[in-house]
Amino acid sequence: MDIPTYEDVLQAHARIRPYIHRTPVLTSSYLNQLTGAEIFFKCENLQKVGAFKARGASNAVFGLSDADAVNGVATHSSGNHAAALSFAAGRRGIDATVVMPHNAPATKKAAVQSYGGRILECEPTQAAREAMLEQVIGETGADAVHPYDDPRVIAGQATCALELQQGIDHLDAVVAPVGGGGLISGTCLTMSTLSPQTRVYAAEPANADDAYRSFHAGEIVRQDAQQSVADGLKTNLCPLSWHFVSSFVSDILLASEDEILDAMYLTWQRMKIIIEPSSAVPLAIILKNKDLFRGQRVGVIITGGNVDIKNCPGCK
Amino acid sequence: MDIPTYEDVLQAHARIRPYIHRTPVLTSSYLNQLTGAEIFFKCENLQKVGAFKARGASNAVFGLSDADAVNGVATHSSGNHAAALSFAAGRRGIDATVVMPHNAPATKKAAVQSYGGRILECEPTQAAREAMLEQVIGETGADAVHPYDDPRVIAGQATCALELQQGIDHLDAVVAPVGGGGLISGTCLTMSTLSPQTRVYAAEPANADDAYRSFHAGEIVRQDAQQSVADGLKTNLCPLSWHFVSSFVSDILLASEDEILDAMYLTWQRMKIIIEPSSAVPLAIILKNKDLFRGQRVGVIITGGNVDIKNCPGCK
Numbered sequence: 001m002d003i004p005t006y007e008d009v010l011q012a013h014a015r016i017r018p019y020i021h022r023t024p025v026l027t028s029s030y031l032n033q034l035t036g037a038e039i040f041f042k043c044e045n046l047q048k049v050g051a052f053k054a055r056g057a058s059n060a061v062f063g064l065s066d067a068d069a070v071n072g073v074a075t076h077s078s079g080n081h082a083a084a085l086s087f088a089a090g091r092r093g094i095d096a097t098v099v100m101p102h103n104a105p106a107t108k109k110a111a112v113q114s115y116g117g118r119i120l121e122c123e124p125t126q127a128a129r130e131a132m133l134e135q136v137i138g139e140t141g142a143d144a145v146h147p148y149d150d151p152r153v154i155a156g157q158a159t160c161a162l163e164l165q166q167g168i169d170h171l172d173a174v175v176a177p178v179g180g181g182g183l184i185s186g187t188c189l190t191m192s193t194l195s196p197q198t199r200v201y202a203a204e205p206a207n208a209d210d211a212y213r214s215f216h217a218g219e220i221v222r223q224d225a226q227q228s229v230a231d232g233l234k235t236n237l238c239p240l241s242w243h244f245v246s247s248f249v250s251d252i253l254l255a256s257e258d259e260i261l262d263a264m265y266l267t268w269q270r271m272k273i274i275i276e277p278s279s280a281v282p283l284a285i286i287l288k289n290k291d292l293f294r295g296q297r298v299g300v301i302i303t304g305g306n307v308d309i310k311n312c313p314g315c316k
Numbered sequence: 317m318d319i320p321t322y323e324d325v326l327q328a329h330a331r332i333r334p335y336i337h338r339t340p341v342l343t344s345s346y347l348n349q350l351t352g353a354e355i356f357f358k359c360e361n362l363q364k365v366g367a368f369k370a371r372g373a374s375n376a377v378f379g380l381s382d383a384d385a386v387n388g389v390a391t392h393s394s395g396n397h398a399a400a401l402s403f404a405a406g407r408r409g410i411d412a413t414v415v416m417p418h419n420a421p422a423t424k425k426a427a428v429q430s431y432g433g434r435i436l437e438c439e440p441t442q443a444a445r446e447a448m449l450e451q452v453i454g455e456t457g458a459d460a461v462h463p464y465d466d467p468r469v470i471a472g473q474a475t476c477a478l479e480l481q482q483g484i485d486h487l488d489a490v491v492a493p494v495g496g497g498g499l500i501s502g503t504c505l506t507m508s509t510l511s512p513q514t515r516v517y518a519a520e521p522a523n524a525d526d527a528y529r530s531f532h533a534g535e536i537v538r539q540d541a542q543q544s545v546a547d548g549l550k551t552n553l554c555p556l557s558w559h560f561v562s563s564f565v566s567d568i569l570l571a572s573e574d575e576i577l578d579a580m581y582l583t584w585q586r587m588k589i590i591i592e593p594s595s596a597v598p599l600a601i602i603l604k605n606k607d608l609f610r611g612q613r614v615g616v617i618i619t620g621g622n623v624d625i626k627n628c629p630g631c632k
Binding site for chain 1: 337340342345361364366584585587588590591625
């Protein structure tokens with residue numbers, strides 16, 4: 001298992017900087033008052049392709065040698081990673097093929113197409129995604145860029161916490177959502193190097209609680225076909241992300257579907273930013289566990305803003 | 317007529333800085349591609365109280381001597397200025413009374429109340445607002461802080477273009493909405509001093525086109541009870557704002573109600589930020605007048621984000 005290092009994170013940041021936004025860190029007096037914490041929101045919904053995934057994908061694509069890049073890149077993803085890989089490949093001028101579950105949100109499919117990515121649809125299970133991706137790789141010779149089980153991707157996602165940490169004096173805690181675990185792994189990698197006393201919490205939908213179960217079982221627990229409004233968080237941990245989660249995460253906290261949608265809508269209304277349901281899970285768990293965060297300086301990673309506003313349950 | 321100077325703007329900026337956010341300037345590759353311009357969005361929807369009005373109100377409130385502040389402040393406003401004045405008064409620990417049209421959006425009334433302001437409702441006409449405000453001033457001795465016909469307010473609003481200009485190398489044009497004209501006046505004041513070659517455009521709803529008519533008539537044309545989805549832009553110019561509009565604005569461009577809502581929704585979806593209809597008028601006029609802005613570096617002031625998302629026409 002190839003575990004990325006902090007040196008990889010610094011290299012990733014230098015490599016991707018020309019292609020990504022340095023996203024703002026926003027605060028809200030209202031949410032601080034409501035939670036009793038001082039929250040610093042790192043707004044990756046304002047990132048290229050509307051999600052932090054632009055970081056990992058760009059690091060993988062721009063780290064390829066010319067010889068390796070020539071056959072393009074491929075991946076499977078429920079959405080944002082697919083768009084991000086298409087975006088990064090487009091910037092480099094190489095092909096991107098993405099395997100997507102046929103029930104992925106229409107906005108996310110459209111995003112892939114708008115960046116020039118080729119979509120192959122599959123059944124909405126982890127097994128179906130992986131099988132079809134293997135077939136694509138065999139046929140095209142493309143470089144597989146897994147959405148999270150890839151040290152280049154984790155080093156790229158780690159640059160998000162790096163920028164957050166650079167802008168803020170001291171953080172008692174950082175909260176990020178956990179799906180497959182790429183972002184939380186990168187967050188652990190950065191924070192354990194730069195600020196080991198900062199606690200890292202993973203926020204997960206109760207409806208897709210494989211990471212929570214894994215954390216308490218002491219080994220990876222896989223759950224297939226998980227369903228949640230937080231569509232980016234339905235995937236399972238992999239050995240690489242489990243390494244970081246099991247070594248560095250202080251706790252994994254769960255939120256219900258209603259709590260996630262309430263936190264999402266509250267963020268839209270009070271912070272004036274569009275965040276997707278997956279991004280609302282950290283605020284949902286802070287609102288639910290106020291005693292844990294009261295009086296603390298808390299970094300929250302807002303992971304993305306790709307949501308069909310007119311058809312989102314939170315908007316009805 | 318007491319015309320604010322650039323020195324007043326610098327004093328205002330120093331005075332209000334502890335109470336306001338330095339809001340980010342965001343860009344969107346997608347909107348650049350769509351318009352053919354390079355647009356820099358100054359995001360005052362992410363400002364305190366969700367609108368640039370926090371600037372002018374804070375400048376007026378914190379510029380008062382202790383003796384003048386003791387009777388509190390009062391104003392009339394369709395919404396954001398009312399909330400902003402209540403916010404600033406609350407920070408200083410003095411009373412704020414606001415006269416609002418009874419049909420002002422519920423979210424804006426709630427905002428005033430959440431900041432501790434006292435609301436007095438009136439008929440939705442300019443005359444009714446002004447009469448009731450005069451009565452309040454007579455009864456309380458409060459300092460009247462007009463939403464735009466006040467040099468302290470205009471100097472405060474001018475700090476928005478000041479920050480925009482500080483962050484960007486060169487701007488060919490700046491576009492801001494025009495209602496009563498406080499923001500466009502402040503924008504003219506700053507840009508005519510710092511970058512006189514930058515053209516300033518005012519964006520106005522075709523349904524509330526008093527500034528457009530004034531501009532072409534060469535004198536103030538008042539229109540009462542104007543109706544537009546851009547509820548912040550229904551007010552008329554005053555002699556002070558007419559001074560700036562007539563002296564420094566290059567042109568006033570109009571957008572229809574549908575064009576405004578389309579631009580608003582496009583901004584929500586692509587930039588992942590919530591903006592209110594009034595804030596979408598600049599993008600609407602850029603989309604409508606592409607030849608005018610193609611190839612140019614254009615600053616746009618996003619004025620606010622206070623909109624009832626669930627009940628907004630753009631969301632249906």
